[in-house]
Amino acid sequence: MFGNLAFIHRAYCLTYNTPSEMLMPLRNPIYMKDTSTNEVVFQAEVTGRNADLRRLQNLSPDYHIVDGEHHKKYIIQRKDRIAWYRRGNTKADREAILSGLADYHAKIRCDICCISAPTDLWYLKRTVSGTKIVNRYGLTLMLAAMHRLSELARYDPQGLATHLSGKENWLLTEFIELAPSQFVDELACEMTGLEFRLPGVRS
Structure with a gap:
């Protein structure tokens, strides 16, 4: 624990x-809408000494790298996405989609953790030897x-x-x-x- x-x-x-820390620091964790597919996905930046492909090999299988090494920064996303609502959707459709977002968020919260501090301190759990998720x-x-x-x-x-x-x-x-x-x-x-x-x- x-x-x-x-x-x-x-x-x-x-x-x-x-031998190594299980938690990888993240910056700018957000939900992003992909306009080409009309889907929402969780995304965050990995910077500093963790912006290294050797360290990123230990990412959880639920996440992947989508953009690499721009100014020593990698963008990671969760592999699964949720469909977002469009114009013309009924109120019931929107409520169902928002309920799906809540379920999606609940899964991510087991992977992402934070430290209470004056600034944002977010971390992603990754698979390393010596510590069990x-x-x-x-x-x-x-x-x-x-x-x-x-x-x-x-x-x-x-x-x-x-x-x-x-x-x-x-x-x-x-x-x-x-x-x-x-x-x-x-x-x-x-x-x-x-x-x-x-x-x-x-x-």
């Missing part, structure tokens, strides 16, 4: 010496991890003490300190349908 949470993923990799939302993973820590504290305090005095201490500390704000932020987004950000701090 910890390996699938973006806000502590690097701490997880350092704790267990995993858990096909669940971030909120579910955080709640499950919190529940497990609660179980240890109540029923196996010696086991928890062993973790806290071992190499996992830093990872657990990071999770305990950062999870509450991340959890509340994602929960607020779920309840309102809006995006929230931590306020920036001016020096």
